[in-house]
Amino acid sequence: MSLTVSGCVVVHGEREVLPTTTRAEAAKALRQFTDAYNKADKAYDSSLDADYTTGALADIDSARLKAGHVNSPGGNSGHSPLEFDDVTYTIPKKAGWPRWFLADAHGNKGGDERWLLVFTRNGLSDPFQVAYLTLVAPGDVPKFTTDKNGWAEAVPANSAQLAASPAGLGQDYATYLKSGGTVFADGPHTSGWRTDRKKSTKPGLATQYIDEALTGGDYAPLALRTADGGAMVFFTTRYYAKQTAAAGTSVPTPNQDVKALTKGEIKQSLTMQFVSNQVALDPAGTGKVSILGRIQGLTSAQGS
Numbered sequence: 001m002s003l004t005v006s007g008c009v010v011v012h013g014e015r016e017v018l019p020t021t022t023r024a025e026a027a028k029a030l031r032q033f034t035d036a037y038n039k040a041d042k043a044y045d046s047s048l049d050a051d052y053t054t055g056a057l058a059d060i061d062s063a064r065l066k067a068g069h070v071n072s073p074g075g076n077s078g079h080s081p082l083e084f085d086d087v088t089y090t091i092p093k094k095a096g097w098p099r100w101f102l103a104d105a106h107g108n109k110g111g112d113e114r115w116l117l118v119f120t121r122n123g124l125s126d127p128f129q130v131a132y133l134t135l136v137a138p139g140d141v142p143k144f145t146t147d148k149n150g151w152a153e154a155v156p157a158n159s160a161q162l163a164a165s166p167a168g169l170g171q172d173y174a175t176y177l178k179s180g181g182t183v184f185a186d187g188p189h190t191s192g193w194r195t196d197r198k199k200s201t202k203p204g205l206a207t208q209y210i211d212e213a214l215t216g217g218d219y220a221p222l223a224l225r226t227a228d229g230g231a232m233v234f235f236t237t238r239y240y241a242k243q244t245a246a247a248g249t250s251v252p253t254p255n256q257d258v259k260a261l262t263k264g265e266i267k268q269s270l271t272m273q274f275v276s277n278q279v280a281l282d283p284a285g286t287g288k289v290s291i292l293g294r295i296q297g298l299t300s301a302q303g304s
Contacts (some may be wrong), residue, residue, distance in 0.1 A: 029128035055131035055218035056277035060297030070260035155223035170213025224229035229284035266303030
């Protein structure tokens with residue numbers, strides 16, 4: 001503990017630029033998360049991994065487990081443990097909280113895709129929790145800027161050196177999904193998703209979407225400097241999809257998982273709420289942002 005000239009107490013180096021964790025602690029955090037995740041998945045009990053998830057992943061995972069429990073109170077008969085190998089840890093040096101790092105692993109599910117898990121914590125006594133989990137193609141994981149000791153560089157959320165500020169990327173994405181624009185490169189999670197949404201409105205069934213950014217607390221975007229000067233950015237959005245049936249028709253019957261998370265009776269409309277976490281490549285200077293991966297989950301629904 002030290003005392004600054006202004007009299008402000010600095011504890012545990014909050015103002016000193018330090019690695020956010022050790023490589024051994026990072027490996028331990030991944031083991032703890034995987035063990036807890038598997039226990040929760042087997043029992044369909046979100047309390048079993050609640051200490052190891054936060055932010056977008058906590059929303060998505062807890063809703064999935066809730067639906068699973070409603071439909072299979074005895075647990076997940078099809079449970080198959082998630083396992084990771086070939087893990088690379090990218091640990092940035094930074095000052096202040098939260099402390100966070102990236103684990104890039106191969107999983108026994110998802111084919112050859114790489115699992116990207118962002119672990120974060122807000123205090124030394126807290127466990128590391130996974131806030132972001134996405135899957136990307138192996139060749140899409142960039143090289144990161146590292147110093148002589150292998151520590152990476154965290155990019156400030158308000159950085160003006162990139163094509164889009166990480167802090168504003170969630171709102172940029174919400175705006176793009178509604179109106180299009182030039183911020184994002186074409187791809188399945190940008191132009192492709194806009195096309196799919198247009199197809200969801202059919203004769204007798206209208207579908208409306210509302211998108212918004214989630215940026216506070218454990219939903220805050222996190223960015224790592226890539227070797228080319230750009231950044232890999234993780235960010236969260238939420239969206240609502242409202243299906244409304246024309247008079248004399250009805251909303252298509254949702255599946256059992258949707259029903260488990262739905263309140264009210266579905267008569268003429270069904271409003272579904274989703275949380276979505278994305279990972280993007282944000283180039284230095286100018287250029288278009290590429291969405292490399294996205295995982296979303298239904299978190300609630302309302303019938304009327």
